[in-house]
Amino acid sequence: MKRIAIPRALLYYYYYPAWKSYFSFLGLKVVLSPPTNKKIMEDGIKLSVDDLCLPFKVYFGHVKWLLNKTDYIFIPRLMSFGKNNKFCPKFMGLPDMIKTAFPENDLPKIISPVITKRNSFLPFHNYALEIGNLLNENRRDIEMAYFTALKKQNKTFKDKINNVENKNNSFKNKRLKILVLGHNYLIADDYMNMDLLKKLKELDVEYVTSEMLDIKTKEKAASYQKKDSFWYFNRMLLGTAYHFLYNKPKEIDGIIQVNAFGCGPDSLIKELIDIRVSKTKNIALLNINLDEHSGRAGLNTRLEAFIDLIKRKTKNKKRLNLKRGYYEKSNISSYGKS
Amino acid sequence: MRKVTFPHMGNLNIGVKAFFLEMGLNVIEPPQNTQKTLDLGVKYSPEFACLPLKITLGNFIEAIEKGADTVVMGGGVGPCRFGYYCEVQREVLRELGYKMDFFVIEPEIRKNLHNIKKIFGKFPLKKIFRAGKFAWKKILAADHINKLVLKARSCEKRKGIVDQYYEDFLRKLDKVTSEEKIINLEDEYTEKIIMSMASPKKGITLKIGIVGEIYLVLEPFINQNIAKKLGELGVSVKRKIYLSQWVYEFLNKSNEHEKVLENAYPYLQSPVGGHGVDTIGNTVRYAKKNFDGIIQLAPFTCMPEIVAETILPEVSKKSGISVLTLFFDEHTGEAGLITRLEAFVDLLERKKRGDEKLYV
Numbered sequence: 001m002k003r004i005a006i007p008r009a010l011l012y013y014y015y016y017p018a019w020k021s022y023f024s025f026l027g028l029k030v031v032l033s034p035p036t037n038k039k040i041m042e043d044g045i046k047l048s049v050d051d052l053c054l055p056f057k058v059y060f061g062h063v064k065w066l067l068n069k070t071d072y073i074f075i076p077r078l079m080s081f082g083k084n085n086k087f088c089p090k091f092m093g094l095p096d097m098i099k100t101a102f103p104e105n106d107l108p109k110i111i112s113p114v115i116t117k118r119n120s121f122l123p124f125h126n127y128a129l130e131i132g133n134l135l136n137e138n139r140r141d142i143e144m145a146y147f148t149a150l151k152k153q154n155k156t157f158k159d160k161i162n163n164v165e166n167k168n169n170s171f172k173n174k175r176l177k178i179l180v181l182g183h184n185y186l187i188a189d190d191y192m193n194m195d196l197l198k199k200l201k202e203l204d205v206e207y208v209t210s211e212m213l214d215i216k217t218k219e220k221a222a223s224y225q226k227k228d229s230f231w232y233f234n235r236m237l238l239g240t241a242y243h244f245l246y247n248k249p250k251e252i253d254g255i256i257q258v259n260a261f262g263c264g265p266d267s268l269i270k271e272l273i274d275i276r277v278s279k280t281k282n283i284a285l286l287n288i289n290l291d292e293h294s295g296r297a298g299l300n301t302r303l304e305a306f307i308d309l310i311k312r313k314t315k316n317k318k319r320l321n322l323k324r325g326y327y328e329k330s331n332i333s334s335y336g337k338s
Numbered sequence: 339m340r341k342v343t344f345p346h347m348g349n350l351n352i353g354v355k356a357f358f359l360e361m362g363l364n365v366i367e368p369p370q371n372t373q374k375t376l377d378l379g380v381k382y383s384p385e386f387a388c389l390p391l392k393i394t395l396g397n398f399i400e401a402i403e404k405g406a407d408t409v410v411m412g413g414g415v416g417p418c419r420f421g422y423y424c425e426v427q428r429e430v431l432r433e434l435g436y437k438m439d440f441f442v443i444e445p446e447i448r449k450n451l452h453n454i455k456k457i458f459g460k461f462p463l464k465k466i467f468r469a470g471k472f473a474w475k476k477i478l479a480a481d482h483i484n485k486l487v488l489k490a491r492s493c494e495k496r497k498g499i500v501d502q503y504y505e506d507f508l509r510k511l512d513k514v515t516s517e518e519k520i521i522n523l524e525d526e527y528t529e530k531i532i533m534s535m536a537s538p539k540k541g542i543t544l545k546i547g548i549v550g551e552i553y554l555v556l557e558p559f560i561n562q563n564i565a566k567k568l569g570e571l572g573v574s575v576k577r578k579i580y581l582s583q584w585v586y587e588f589l590n591k592s593n594e595h596e597k598v599l600e601n602a603y604p605y606l607q608s609p610v611g612g613h614g615v616d617t618i619g620n621t622v623r624y625a626k627k628n629f630d631g632i633i634q635l636a637p638f639t640c641m642p643e644i645v646a647e648t649i650l651p652e653v654s655k656k657s658g659i660s661v662l663t664l665f666f667d668e669h670t671g672e673a674g675l676i677t678r679l680e681a682f683v684d685l686l687e688r689k690k691r692g693d694e695k696l697y698v
Binding site: 048049051052077079084086087088089090092093095096097099100101114225226227229230231259261262263264265266267268270271272275 | 383384385386387388391413415416417418419421422423424425426428429430433442605606607608609610611612614638639640641642644645647648649651652665
């Protein structure tokens with residue numbers, strides 16, 4: 001049985017269900033790297049240049065772990081999702097960057113389909129035929145595999161949204177709700193973000209992420225900005241933020257922005273959100289910048305302080321509103337910027 | 339009447355100023371880039387934004403304080419961050435309380451039409467064409483002389499004379515009012531500069547190619563006038579990125595891009611936005627032409643150039659050309675840069691002489 005490696009980083013956190021279904025359908029065994037750990041991160045940092053952002057450095061580490069374990073490795077080249085839906089340039093050059101980091105003989109054959117349309121996150125034609133030919137030489141099987149995978153992917157996206165709606169119904173308790181804004185590959189990787197989400201759960205706080213909203217809502221909210229952001233992932237994030245800030249400002253108590261140090265698109269989008277949030281009164285904002293030197297203790301303290309602050313603020317708000325009613329005048333939003 | 343302003347980028351101001359003056363508008367040119375501009379920009383920009391955003395924001399603030407009420411900025415469709423500068427800068431300027439109209443020129447001409455109407459009041463196509471042609475002539479002249487200067491600095495008869503001519507030329511070019519005079523001026527200074535060049539020295543003249551992000555390559559204040567520093571070290575500098583070249587590519591009038599892609603293909607198989615693929619492609623082209631070294635210039639956190647930076651060692655290994663990567667931010671100091679340049683030039687010289695002790 002031929003084996004194909006998929007690094008557990010970056011796009012894995014978006015499209016893995018589809019990839020797994022697709023390759024299994026074609027009779028390939030999928031080999032995943034383990035969740036990010038210290039060794040993987042250190043390997044990645046050693047293999048890449050300083051200026052690269054953390055998630056990409058970690059990607060290098062995952063590829064290193066997978067060397068000599070498989071016949072193929074799957075590294076898609078993400079160009080765009082159609083017109084005006086682009087991505088960070090690093091996604092475009094990813095296969096080339098990986099090639100330069102390792103000696104030529106070490107790397108298995110790289111399968112790197114060029115993604116240019118929204119539903120083409122699979123190696124549909126050329127590459128699939130290439131791998132497919134080795135196994136069952138049947139064009140129809142490949143197309144079948146593609147459509148099953150697509151279905152599977154859409155189902156996982158929907159599941160994530162539905163889960164939250166159920167949660168929302170039961171959400172009449174007094175728990176705080178925080179919007180965690182960040183690329184999926186950052187907030188879903190527990191080692192990289194130092195258990196941010198787990199910590200939030202520990203603090204008894206409910207959280208929402210961008211993935212839990214459907215695309216149409218996000219697109220609509222993102223268009224409040226005069227010029228649409230041309231980075232797809234960042235437009236989704238901007239849309240999530242604007243949706244909560246303008247359509248449902250009472251639903252959340254605070255926003256935590258998680259960025260990787262040196263992330264290009266985030267550096268601009270973050271500023272736009274900062275400006276917007278500083279104009280609102282009831283929403284607090286915490287910016288977290290992750291790099292390889294981030295310490296766990298510092299992050300925990302900041303999170304706890306942030307949650308405490310919101311709790312106190314909501315308490316004060318009730319008291320002030322009842323007793324003196326000058327809450328509207330006081331500028332509590334000055335806490336907003338971290 | 340509108341008072342228009344625009345950002346600085348190398349000799350861009352000469353062309354843009356000519357265009358707006360020709361169109362009959364008031365132009366408030368932002369003061370030349372200085373430390374003050376940079377400080378202003380850094381103070382109000384997002385922390386991790388790239389350097390061009392910061393300095394152009396500084397330009398706008400200085401120009402608005404001088405009285406400008408209309409800002410014209412370039413746009414884009416990504417994936418380079420430049421295309422989104424306009425949004426952030428507009429919001430930051432609003433946040434600071436400045437009142438101005440902010441117009442963005444998009445690569446899609448269709449999107450610009452209503453902006454043009456707003457700026458000029460009507461739609462004077464003929465006038466725009468004439469003014470554009472005039473401005474274009476100025477940009478071309480400036481680029482031609484710049485190209486010559488890069489080469490001439492390495493073998494000038496009297497130290498500093500070429501730069502003196504270059505400054506004179508730019509100052510005069512800014513004031514010229516007819517196309518004929520541009521040509522005369524260009525001819526005059528071409529001759530002057532050529533006359534000031536001595537015959538090549540007997541020793542070794544190194545050839546270094548400059549590649550990288552366009553703003554860093556074009557703007558002497560930000561790149562600490564690296565071309566001049568190299569010239570003083572006796573190096574003949576070449577580069578492919580010029581303002582006119584950029585406009586040609588913007589309008590799809592040049593086959594440069596295909597050449598670059600073709601040369602870069604073994605190392606980088608797709609464009610990565612900005613000038614990332616140009617950096618790789620031009621390095622390969624310079625290596626084929628037996629250049630001695632390459633210097634890559636980029637602002638800190640520039641995404642396309644980071645991709646290029648990752649790949650350049652491979653190019654260097656396979657084609658044997660030495661590469662120096664310099665990332666600039668607002669903290670870059672001059673002394674450190676000079677030391678690195680001198681060391682690099684020294685290394686190249688020894689390599690060229692075949693100094694075997696170096697490799698023992």
